[in-house]
Amino acid sequence: MLAVAVLAYGATANAFERTPFAGAFLFTAAGLALGPAGLSLLNADVEAEVLRTLAELALAFVLFTDAANTDMAELRHSLSLPRRLLLVGLPLVIAAGIVPGYLLFPELGLAGVAVLAIALAPTDAALGKAVVTDRAVPIRIRTALNVESGLNDGICVPFFLVALAVVMETVEPQALGQYALKVAVAQIGIGVGIGLVFSLLAVHAIGACSARGWISGSWNQVLVPALALACFATSQWAGGSGFIACFVAGLAFGALEKQHKDPLLEAAEGLGDALALCLWVLFGAVVVGPLMGQLTWKAAIYAALSLTVVRMVPVRLGLKGRMPGAKEKLFIGWFGPRGLASIVFAVMAIDADMPGNETISLVVSVTILMSVIAHGLSAKPLSRLLEEGERRETDTAEGL
Numbered sequence: 224m225l226a227v228a229v230l231a232y233g234a235t236a237n238a239f240e241r242t243p244f245a246g247a248f249l250f251t252a253a254g255l256a257l258g259p260a261g262l263s264l265l266n267a268d269v270e271a272e273v274l275r276t277l278a279e280l281a282l283a284f285v286l287f288t289d290a291a292n293t294d295m296a297e298l299r300h301s302l303s304l305p306r307r308l309l310l311v312g313l314p315l316v317i318a319a320g321i322v323p324g325y326l327l328f329p330e331l332g333l334a335g336v337a338v339l340a341i342a343l344a345p346t347d348a349a350l351g352k353a354v355v356t357d358r359a360v361p362i363r364i365r366t367a368l369n370v371e372s373g374l375n376d377g378i379c380v381p382f383f384l385v386a387l388a389v390v391m392e393t394v395e396p397q398a399l400g401q402y403a404l405k406v407a408v409a410q411i412g413i414g415v416g417i418g419l420v421f422s423l424l425a426v427h428a429i430g431a432c433s434a435r436g437w438i439s440g441s442w443n444q445v446l447v448p449a450l451a452l453a454c455f456a457t458s459q460w461a462g463g464s465g466f467i468a469c470f471v472a473g474l475a476f477g478a479l480e481k482q483h484k485d486p487l488l489e490a491a492e493g494l495g496d497a498l499a500l501c502l503w504v505l506f507g508a509v510v511v512g513p514l515m516g517q518l519t520w521k522a523a524i525y526a527a528l529s530l531t532v533v534r535m536v537p538v539r540l541g542l543k544g545r546m547p548g549a550k551e552k553l554f555i556g557w558f559g560p561r562g563l564a565s566i567v568f569a570v571m572a573i574d575a576d577m578p579g580n581e582t583i584s585l586v587v588s589v590t591i592l593m594s595v596i597a598h599g600l601s602a603k604p605l606s607r608l609l610e611e612g613e614r615r616e617t618d619t620a621e622g623l
Contacts, residue, residue, distance in 0.1 A: 272570065278570075283455040288491050289373060311537075312542070323528050330579065350594065351372050418469065422475035503595070525590070
C-alpha cells in the first residue's frame with residue numbers, strides 16, 4: 224500500500240502541488256481513508272519506534288537538501304532574522320508553551336509540561352517545504368524559515384533531555400547545571416563539527432574522483448543520501464545532534480559544491496519526500512484513527528494555542544524592529560508547522576517510560592494533525608496574499 228501511494232503521488236505530484244491538497248495533508252487523509260478507521264486496507268501494526276525511525280530518516284534527507292539549496296548570499300544578508308528566531312523566539316516559544324500546559328495538565332508537573340512545550344517548539348522542515356520553496360514568498364522570509372526549521376529541532380534536544388532528566392530524576396539537582404551544559408555543548412558542538420568535517424571531506428573526495436572519471440552515473444545518485452545518513456548516524460552515535468549535523472553539512476555542501484550540486488541532490492530530495500509520504504500515510508492510518516476516540520477538550524485547546532498564540536506572540540516579540548511590515552511578522556509566526564521533530568520527541572518520552580507520556584503523545588499527535596490541516600490548506604493562499612501585498616507596496620514606493 225505504501226509503495227502504491229508513493230507511485231501514485233510521484234506520477235501526479237506536479238498537478239497536486241498546484242492545489243492546497245498536497246503533501247502531508249493528502250498523505251494523512253489517504254492513511255486515514257485506507258486504515259482501520261476507513262476502508263481497512265492498510266492494517267499496519269506499527270510501533271512508535273518505527274515512526275521515530277522514519278521521521279529521523281526523512282528529516283536527515285530534508286534538512287540536508289534544504290540547507291544545500293539555501294541561498295548563501297541571502298543568508299549572509301538577512302542573518303539577523305533566523306538568529307532572532309532561534310536565540311530569542313525559540314526560548315520564548317518554549318516558555319509560552321509551559322504556561323497553558325501547566326494550567327491544563329497540572330498532573331504532569333512543571334518539568335513534564337516543559338517536556339511537552341519543548342516537544343512542540345521546533346518547526347518542521349518537511350511540512351514547511353511548501354512555503355520555503357514557493358517563490359511567491361520573499362526570499363528573506365523563505366531563508367529565515369528554512370534556517371529556523373533546520374536548526375531549532377537540534378537546539379531543542381538539550382532542553383528536552385534536561386527536562387526529561389528532571390522528570391525521571393536521573394540527575395541529582397546539584398549536578399543539573401553541569402549536566403545541562405555538558406549536553407548542550409555535546410549536542411551542538413559535535414553536530415556542527417561532524418557536519419562540517421564530513422561535508423568538506425565528501426566534497427573534495429567527490430571532486431577528485433569525478434575528475435578522474437571514477438564515479439559511474441548510477442552511483443552519483445547515492446552519494447548525497449549516503450553523506451546525509453553518515454552525518455546523522457555518526458553524530459547521534461558520538462552524542463551530538465544528528466539534525467544539526469545534517470543541516471550544517473548541507474550548508475557546507477551547497478556552498479562548496481557549485482558545479483554538480485543540483486543533480487547530486489535530486490536522489491536525496493526524492494528519498495526524503497518518499498519517506499515523509501510513508502510516514503504521513505502511517506500517521507493517518509495508525510495514529511489519527513485511534514486519536515478520534517481519545518481526543519479531549521484540553522488536548523484540543525492546547526494544540527490550538529500551540530499553533531497560534533504560543534508561537535505567534537513570541538515570534539512577534541523576537542522580531543520586534545527587525546522587519547518593515549506587520550504582515551511579514553504574522554506570516555513567519557503562523558508558518559511554524561509541527562511534524563517530524565515533534566514525533567521524535569514524543570517517542571523519546573514514550574521510550575523513557577516518562578510519567579504522563581500518554582498525555583504528551585496525545586497532545587503532540589493532536590497538534591501535528593491540526594498543523595497538517597491548517598498549514599497544508601493555508602500555505603498557497605497566504606503565500607499569494609503576501610506576494611500581492613509586497614507587489615502593492617513596491618508599486619506604491621515606485622509611484623512616490
